[in-house]
Amino acid sequence: MIPIKTKEEIKVMKEGVKRLRRILRRVLNKAKPEIRLSQLDRLAESLIEKQKGLPSFKMVPGYKWATCINVNQGVVHGIPDNYRLKENDVISIDMGMKFGGLNVDEAWTVLVNSEQSTVNSQKIKEFLAAGVKALKEAIKVAKAGNRVGHISLAIEKEIKKSGFSPIQALTGHGVGRELHEEPQIPCYLREHLNATPLIKPGMTLAIEVI
Template sequence: MDKFYTKTKDEIEIMAECGQKLARVKKALFEKVAEGVSADDIEQLAVELIKKEGAEASFKKVPGYSWATCVNVNAGLVHGIPKKEIVFKKGNVVSVDLGLYFKGFNTDCSFSKGIDVNSDTEKFLNAGREALKKAIDATVAGNRVYDISEAIEKTVVSAGYSPIRALVGHGVGRELHEDPQIPCFLPGAKEESMEIPEGATFAIEVMYAQGGSALVQENDGWTIATQDGKISALFEETVAVVDGRPKVLTDFFG
């Protein structure tokens, strides 16, 4: 059964420092994503900036993974290797996921960005941003983990899209992936999930697709993409519960 690894206020302060370092890196990567830029360009900038921040790349600590970022395009959802041959084009949806390790703690975030996309794709991306906002708003002490899941599912489905069922958000802290798992859909009664305590720290992750939710793993052994080839996206922030309320540790948009 899942359990919480709650953090003290001092530990959350360290995670907040780590999160702001990550937010600065994320902002630079978000601005870098453009037509003609490669996935490797994003990776190299991330490596440079993480070093400048005096931190380490969390993803490089994952056994078998040698990169600081995961970069995906269109149908690619997660775990994409940032290859030189992946060059972004007009109309692409580019998703970038990265984590930082600093003073013994991890933070994790991701974003999807459209490059001169049409209005339908922009609507799709806006739904994910709104779902993440609603999910963060539900991250309140006394609520349950599945309140977060319900917020994601309701927002995504009401916009006409499919929440991903095979992948989850998660706790984060001393380990990059901690309990509890946070599905992007409501898998059962909310009462079946754990109550959110003070000091909880989550990587809340909205993963969804324009078409169906079924996924496939590509031949590189890492990249996970939609089975039907439709566009997918993800939006993620690290959030702590402080004084009963959600505090976003990796935010640069707001």
């Protein structure tokens, strides 16, 4: 069963997303050479608390961090340990916040560079740009009357057009009263489009390009 949110719940979630996005940007801005992943995690938790939120990820049984941070070949669910970032690392920071009783979820990926960097990172920049374009195309079709498969297909087409491949074992998801809700949102069309869930008004989705 896919939860449908009320207008008031959606209003609360929109405010939560605004706050979490500001937090994520501040943490990403600190992702420079020599900083430890654990320092970024502590910063995220502190900022979430200042925004009158709770770190959603710490509510997952057995998980004690406010973020998931992946570097280079890591995909998702990386633990923010004491690894020190290096020039030309690719870092993904994923965080959730419970605000007003509802969960919101944000993630972004950037290239770690200092102002003095001389490394040629064109291929990495193309990779990151492909992800951004895929997300934009997915958001365009995430509307009532379409199906989850339209989102999956938009991501798959854009990623493959750029010469990359989507991860098949991981998905986006619904979000709201719980951190992870139905429906699952794969990054590729894994079944007939008309067999995928219908998108209805009031659904709140975390679209993840992986």
